[in-house]
Amino acid sequence: MLAVIAFVLLKQPDTKSFILITITGAAMLFVSGVPLKYLLGITFGIIFLLGAVVYVTPYLQERVKTFINPAQDSQGSSYQIEQSLIALGSGGVFGRGFGQSVQKFWLSPGTARGLAFCCFG
Secondary structure (H helix, E strand, O other), X not given: OHHXXXXXHHOOOOHHHHHHHHHHHHHHHHHOOOOHHHHHHHHHHHHHHHHHHHHHOHHHHHHHHXXXXXXXXXXXXXXXXXXXXXXXXXXXXXXXXXXXXXXXXXXXXXXXXXOOHHHHO
16 A cells, blocks of 8 residues: 555655655564565665666756755755855854854745754754
């Protein structure tokens, strides 16, 4: 049943939910007592499948390229990452203090959408 849900999620650009469902399914198999050699086979199969999906999906290719080299497109796909790194770097070792981030006001677009670490870090 989880495989059907995972397949449907693969058709959407929501990769976080797909990964969560896949990890949940693997944890359920582990807890239920499936032998480790089968789990390793399933794991390698999933890794191969994810590699194939990334290879044929331009959206995921862009995300992987941005993860590997965030500086490749600092005004496009990796803009948010660059701004969060600037925000973390400007705080120094001890930071600016809780809620005193300067980057969140002008340049960091993701403070309300999941990149709150650059404000609190």
